[in-house]
Amino acid sequence: VTITVAVDAMGGDRGPGVTVPATLAALELEPELNVLLVGRRDDIQLHLGQTAPDLRDRLRVHHADEVVEMHEHPAHALRNKKDSSMRVAINLVKEGEADACVSAGNTGALMATARFVLKTLPGIERPAIVGALPAMRGHTHMLDLGANVDSTAHMLVQFAIMGSILVKYVEGVERPTVGLLNIGVEDIKGNETIKSAGEMLKRGQLNYVGFVEADAIYLGDVDLIVCDGFDGNVAIKASEGLAQMIRHLLREEFTRNWARRLGGLAAMPALNGMRSRIDHRRYNGATLVGLNKTVIKSHGGADAFGFRHAIHTAVKEVNLGVPEHIRGELAGLEAA
Amino acid sequence: VTITVAVDAMGGDRGPGVTVPATLAALELEPELNVLLVGRRDDIQLHLGQTAPDLRDRLRVHHADEVVEMHEHPAHALRNKKDSSMRVAINLVKEGEADACVSAGNTGALMATARFVLKTLPGIERPAIVGALPAMRGHTHMLDLGANVDSTAHMLVQFAIMGSILVKYVEGVERPTVGLLNIGVEDIKGNETIKSAGEMLKRGQLNYVGFVEADAIYLGDVDLIVCDGFDGNVAIKASEGLAQMIRHLLREEFTRNWARRLGGLAAMPALNGMRSRIDHRRYNGATLVGLNKTVIKSHGGADAFGFRHAIHTAVKEVNLGVPEHIRGELAGLEAA
Numbered sequence: 001v002t003i004t005v006a007v008d009a010m011g012g013d014r015g016p017g018v019t020v021p022a023t024l025a026a027l028e029l030e031p032e033l034n035v036l037l038v039g040r041r042d043d044i045q046l047h048l049g050q051t052a053p054d055l056r057d058r059l060r061v062h063h064a065d066e067v068v069e070m071h072e073h074p075a076h077a078l079r080n081k082k083d084s085s086m087r088v089a090i091n092l093v094k095e096g097e098a099d100a101c102v103s104a105g106n107t108g109a110l111m112a113t114a115r116f117v118l119k120t121l122p123g124i125e126r127p128a129i130v131g132a133l134p135a136m137r138g139h140t141h142m143l144d145l146g147a148n149v150d151s152t153a154h155m156l157v158q159f160a161i162m163g164s165i166l167v168k169y170v171e172g173v174e175r176p177t178v179g180l181l182n183i184g185v186e187d188i189k190g191n192e193t194i195k196s197a198g199e200m201l202k203r204g205q206l207n208y209v210g211f212v213e214a215d216a217i218y219l220g221d222v223d224l225i226v227c228d229g230f231d232g233n234v235a236i237k238a239s240e241g242l243a244q245m246i247r248h249l250l251r252e253e254f255t256r257n258w259a260r261r262l263g264g265l266a267a268m269p270a271l272n273g274m275r276s277r278i279d280h281r282r283y284n285g286a287t288l289v290g291l292n293k294t295v296i297k298s299h300g301g302a303d304a305f306g307f308r309h310a311i312h313t314a315v316k317e318v319n320l321g322v323p324e325h326i327r328g329e330l331a332g333l334e335a336a
Numbered sequence: 337v338t339i340t341v342a343v344d345a346m347g348g349d350r351g352p353g354v355t356v357p358a359t360l361a362a363l364e365l366e367p368e369l370n371v372l373l374v375g376r377r378d379d380i381q382l383h384l385g386q387t388a389p390d391l392r393d394r395l396r397v398h399h400a401d402e403v404v405e406m407h408e409h410p411a412h413a414l415r416n417k418k419d420s421s422m423r424v425a426i427n428l429v430k431e432g433e434a435d436a437c438v439s440a441g442n443t444g445a446l447m448a449t450a451r452f453v454l455k456t457l458p459g460i461e462r463p464a465i466v467g468a469l470p471a472m473r474g475h476t477h478m479l480d481l482g483a484n485v486d487s488t489a490h491m492l493v494q495f496a497i498m499g500s501i502l503v504k505y506v507e508g509v510e511r512p513t514v515g516l517l518n519i520g521v522e523d524i525k526g527n528e529t530i531k532s533a534g535e536m537l538k539r540g541q542l543n544y545v546g547f548v549e550a551d552a553i554y555l556g557d558v559d560l561i562v563c564d565g566f567d568g569n570v571a572i573k574a575s576e577g578l579a580q581m582i583r584h585l586l587r588e589e590f591t592r593n594w595a596r597r598l599g600g601l602a603a604m605p606a607l608n609g610m611r612s613r614i615d616h617r618r619y620n621g622a623t624l625v626g627l628n629k630t631v632i633k634s635h636g637g638a639d640a641f642g643f644r645h646a647i648h649t650a651v652k653e654v655n656l657g658v659p660e661h662i663r664g665e666l667a668g669l670e671a672a
Binding site for chain 1: 569590
């Protein structure tokens with residue numbers, strides 16, 4: 001079985017400079033993969049260089065003239081960029097030319113375009129972005145990571161259902177534990193939206209364990225954490241900032257003098273071991289869940305290693321049939 | 337000049353086991369400090385042991401029979417625990433027996449009781465909790481850290497004003513830079529509350545720099561970050577979880593085998609240097625801002641070193657006259 005992924009080659013901070021090498025690496029690692037590289041032909045060719053013929057056979061460049069800018073208003077992109085690499089890549093999924101789309105472009109535009117072109121699953125109010133994060137034990141999935149602000153209690157419950165089904169297949173956990181992000185674990189904590197979502201989840205069918213605080217992300221207390229997109233984004237960005245500060249301080253402390261430098265050399269294997277275990281690039285590639293097809297969002301600043309991982313996530317979810325399972329289980333819930 | 341601090345000796349996860357040794361350490365370090373230790377006399381005496389006479393002179397035990405539980409409903413504590421160590425400590429500030437109160441107890445109960453007893457500054461809708469966090473360059477103050485959920489735009493603007501005045505005196509920065517926490521820096525990002533608060537701050541007198549994302553906390557981009565208490569709590573708790581995971585993974589990686597252990601020994605000075613620079617205990621002690629007097633909230637899990645720092649924060653803010661400055665500058669703003 002082959003799987004075809006449409007890659008938005010122009011998306012992300014560095015465009016084809018990252019997406020093309022990442023695609024070649026992915027083709028090398030995943031023999032069942034075919035890729036449609038969507039974007040400006042000349043820019044893409046420049047980075048294709050002397051691709052080995054066996055990879056070249058599983059790769060096609062699909063020209064698209066326009067580019068959605070990283071800070072462009074989503075509605076503007078949707079209305080005016082009908083020949084953008086992002087839009088054309090999503091169209092290819094819609095037309096059945098590709099099984100999934102991967103983009104490191106403007107998140108809002110990607111979500112708006114994917115919703116418009118691929119449509120939301122029946123009964124789903126709003127798609128959400130779900131991603132995995134490293135935890136002390138295993139890892140934690142979390143949604144929404146920034147697609148929706150001011151989510152209603154009903155939306156949070158739908159996020160919990162969709163996320164729970166995704167985790168079930170991606171992680172192979174029959175009944176993933178689900179926590180609702182709050183600022184305390186007692187029933188009286190939080191705002192009315194959270195309390196009401198908590199009540200609905202208690203009465204529902206999921207393996208709901210109650211409120212969790214944001215440290216649960218990294219402690220690995222639950223398989224899935226559900227939250228509004230504002231809070232999800234705050235948690236992720238605060239973590240990125242802290243990790244960056246720690247890297248910066250370690251560099252400073254390990255270069256203070258020669259003794260420190262030697263200590264740093266001696267500690268290198270352990271530090272590298274730690275770094276690789278929480279390497280955010282290995283977690284790159286979040287899923288736009290609630291759509292009829294698989295769309296994966298890469299971090300805009302991802303390097304080729306990270307973007308390759310986002311392509312891998314697309315292949316995995318297509319293989320597992322994640323959107324089909326969500327659609328099927330939602331229909332079952334509706335019927336019940 | 338002497339400064340008297342009322343310490344809620346029973347608050348926090350370990351009560352007098354932490355608050356009493358912390359008080360003794362604070363008395364030793366700060367010659368102008370007097371302390372009223374409020375709580376169950378017998379429990380406190382048990383931990384006072386053989387206190388040196390010169391410290392004993394600046395210390396008085398003030399008996400209070402009841403204790404506010406860590407998970408007690410704030411309204412319940414306010415109504416039923418009139419002889420709690422927390423309530424009595426705050427009463428002592430109200431009556432002028434003490435200049436400030438420090439508690440590691442139930443945050444909601446502390447805020448509710450402090451508001452009820454000490455009253456909010458004229459014109460202030462809701463007090464907030466402001467704390468400092470380590471940053472790549474210097475440190476960052478942030479509010480609200482969890483006292484208020486569903487803050488209105490007007491409340492966020494008041495937080496910005498109060499926080500800005502506090503940072504001005506505590507840090508000695510004439511016009512602290514102020515950022516509003518959002519999920520992107522563009523004007524179109526966030527919900528209506530944030531956008532409207534952003535508009536008001538743009539038209540106001542503060543040194544407002546616009547929206548910031550949560551990584552700005554640790555990058556040290558701005559002096560003060562303003563946010564709703566839900567988001568502030570999420571940012572802090574996510575950071576706590578990540579820091580805990582990193583400590584855990586470092587321990588694992590540095591104990592895998594003998595070579596790793598030796599590497600760990602060689603790296604110890606640098607690792608300790610880093611640890612001490614971001615030691616959360618050195619940042620323990622958040623201020624309940626917007627009240628007529630100084631009330632400091634310690635982390636419930638703080639050890640004696642951390643709690644001592646919370647007492648130090650109280651002394652510093654009384655010395656600087658922070659609540660009086662906030663009251664004065666607010667009156668000036670009203671008049672203008």
